[in-house]
Amino acid sequence: MTRAIFLFVLLALLAFGAVWLADYPGTVNLTWAGYQIQTSIVVVAALALVFAVLVAFLYRFWLWLKRGPGRIGALFSARRREKGLEAISSGMVAIAAGDPVEARRQAVAAEKHLSGEPMTLLLAAQAAELNDDDRAAQIYYDRMIKREDTEFLGLRGLIQRARKEGDIGQARALAERADALRPGTDWVLKELYELALKARDWDKADSALGRLARGKAAKGEAVRRAKAVISYERALVALEHGNEEEGLSLALASHDLDRSFVPAAVLAVRLTSKLESPRKLQKLVIDTWKHAPHRDLAEAIRLTNSGEQPPDWFRRAQDTVAPHNKDHVETHLMLAKAALASSDWGAAREHLMKAGGETPPASIYHMLASLEEKANADAIAAREWILKSANAPQDPLWICNNCGRQQDKWSVHCPSCDSFDSFSWKAPDRGTQSLESIDVEVVEEIKAVQAD
Numbered sequence: 001m002t003r004a005i006f007l008f009v010l011l012a013l014l015a016f017g018a019v020w021l022a023d024y025p026g027t028v029n030l031t032w033a034g035y036q037i038q039t040s041i042v043v044v045a046a047l048a049l050v051f052a053v054l055v056a057f058l059y060r061f062w063l064w065l066k067r068g069p070g071r072i073g074a075l076f077s078a079r080r081r082e083k084g085l086e087a088i089s090s091g092m093v094a095i096a097a098g099d100p101v102e103a104r105r106q107a108v109a110a111e112k113h114l115s116g117e118p119m120t121l122l123l124a125a126q127a128a129e130l131n132d133d134d135r136a137a138q139i140y141y142d143r144m145i146k147r148e149d150t151e152f153l154g155l156r157g158l159i160q161r162a163r164k165e166g167d168i169g170q171a172r173a174l175a176e177r178a179d180a181l182r183p184g185t186d187w188v189l190k191e192l193y194e195l196a197l198k199a200r201d202w203d204k205a206d207s208a209l210g211r212l213a214r215g216k217a218a219k220g221e222a223v224r225r226a227k228a229v230i231s232y233e234r235a236l237v238a239l240e241h242g243n244e245e246e247g248l249s250l251a252l253a254s255h256d257l258d259r260s261f262v263p264a265a266v267l268a269v270r271l272t273s274k275l276e277s278p279r280k281l282q283k284l285v286i287d288t289w290k291h292a293p294h295r296d297l298a299e300a301i302r303l304t305n306s307g308e309q310p311p312d313w314f315r316r317a318q319d320t321v322a323p324h325n326k327d328h329v330e331t332h333l334m335l336a337k338a339a340l341a342s343s344d345w346g347a348a349r350e351h352l353m354k355a356g357g358e359t360p361p362a363s364i365y366h367m368l369a370s371l372e373e374k375a376n377a378d379a380i381a382a383r384e385w386i387l388k389s390a391n392a393p394q395d396p397l398w399i400c401n402n403c404g405r406q407q408d409k410w411s412v413h414c415p416s417c418d419s420f421d422s423f424s425w426k427a428p429d430r431g432t433q434s435l436e437s438i439d440v441e442v443v444e445e446i447k448a449v450q451a452d
């Protein structure tokens, strides 16, 4: 708008000037180097105008020339940048698609056009990983951790590399460095926690888990359970160092965190009977039997009174333990065993039947067999129970939820797959044992009985 008005005013002035010149005609006489020029004032004015326009045009051209190289350079580098970014984006797509050849090709192109950029380094490192080129990946990550803007990302790559190579010490040192760089980052805390577990460094695992739980990354039951397990392991370490008081307080803390955690209940009972008053022990026995009834706990409770005769234990179990979880399978199993040891056959049979439920496990049949032998000296009846046990489900065990390993004792890490806290108390699947093969076993057993 302003430009249009300016142009209009300029044209008006020119027209006004031309009219004014026409109204006042005149001539110009110029004598120079022997030439004499005579012309009208209008021609001189027109020449002056043409000269001014020419000068303005030359000035513009000179400015353009002066800025030219920079402008051309900028245009060139923008093109390079575009090509580099294209290579990075294609490279990342190739990595996501798992195409190692294309990823490496694009990484080379990115390096050519956009050398030294953080994304170029990351692409190169990832492409090297995808090509299983450990040495190259290591070199790129090492370059990344030397730059401020890629240090954190580079550390992440190096931690994964160290873990892959099984160098837990190196991975932990790198994770500590990442934590110092950006304290409280979720993935760093998770690494610190998992690596501390792998290194069996329970104190560090506990503090990393505490920090994780303060953030939003980990909350609730799983954290309480993990804390309970770590507390239990710390109790074992304290006992190893001969510190029973500390062991007890850690075992009790573990039991408080997860009341169903059998190993902590067992340890707490064992240490309380050694270090605390009978009143405290009785309170704990009630509490543990309510929440963690288990054959190992029954045994620990029995042993709190060393030198106790079987009938005394049977009475104590009936009076002070069983009433606190009276219908549980483990309660009946505890009473059946105590009754068997005290030769109380009637009570033993009654509790064995109740402990077996609908599908008694093999151990119940074995105990029934031993009952027949001891109570009635009835070998035939005993054999019958043994035969039945062949078809019975297996007794529960500690089974690794990750790899299926079975063992009698709970352990914090699976000896087979090194999973943390992966054991559950449960009955194993009968698996692929065919009915036919069971029948063969039964026939063999019958033959054996008849031969007697």
Ligand SMILES: [Zn+2]
Pocket: 400, 401, 402, 403, 404, 405, 414, 415, 416, 417, 418, 419, 422
């Ligand atoms: Zn396992």
